[in-house]
Amino acid sequence: MQSIQISESERDAFYKVLHNRRDVRREFKPDPIPQDVLMRVLEAAHHAPSVGFMQPWDFILVEDLAVREKIKVGFEVAHAEAAQMFDAERRETYRGLKLEGILESPLGICITCDRQRTGPTVIGRTANPEMDLYSAVCAVQNLWLAARAENLGVGWVSIIHHDTVRQALGIPDEIMPIAYLCIGYVSDFHEKPELEKAGWLPRADLQSLIHHDQW
Structure with a gap:
């Protein structure tokens, strides 16, 4: 069995990528992503850990402007709904935040989860049936880190209803x-996450989140 060791410089490069990953919204440039770069990023996502090795993900590449405009409309609907959930002061701050780059970015990627890909019984999903969903989220993280290593920005559009995405992209x-x-x-990456920089929330202290043996 081959043992692949990570050198100190490789380790440091990984942590540099990890700590400089950002959720990008307004800084996108229109430049297309070269095919070889895009495939490296998708290959990284495809190598995410998955329960039972079921690899439940698919990747929908969205370039068509008309399709992205449908996603944008869906965001605006959910965005308006979300604004009403905050108190008056927070609502104004929320409305002033740029929370997506749907039309500014040259490409959208929808990552999905096929929960029946390898049949109803999956190793590792028997006690906790949601594990396949977590696996697909691991693919998101892999893609995000790989993109940052390629100096690509990524922004997750979470303020949108799943049914809107299904309809816009023809997802079964x-x-x-x-x-x-x-x-x-x-054009650039922020030194700190935008929500931290805007004072929405601070970064939690790691020591306050660590427990030993019991909660």
Whole structure:
């Protein structure tokens, strides 16, 4: 069995990518993503861990402007709904935030989960049936980190209803949309996450989140 060791420089490069990953909204450039770069990013997503090795993900590449406009309309509907859930002060702050780059980015990628891909019984999903959904989210994270390593920005459009995404992209009812991602080259990356920078919430102290043996 071959043992692949990670060098210190490789380790440091990984942590640099990890700590400089950002949710990008307004900095997208229109430049197309070269096919070889895009395939490396998708290959990284495809190598995410998956329960029972079921690999439940599919990737819908969305370039057509008319399709992206449907996604944008769906975002605006959900965005308006969300604004009403905050108190008056927070509502105004929320409305002033840029929370998507659907039309600004040159490409959208929808990652889905086929919950029946390898049949009804899956190793590792017997006690916790939602594990396949978590696997698909791992593919999102892999894609995001790989994109950052390629100096591509990614933004997750989470403020949208799943049925809107299904209808816009022709996704069958039995397939679960997991993430609609905006991806592309950017003018710059923020030093800190935008919500942290805007004072929406601070980064939690790691020590306060660590428990030993019991909660």
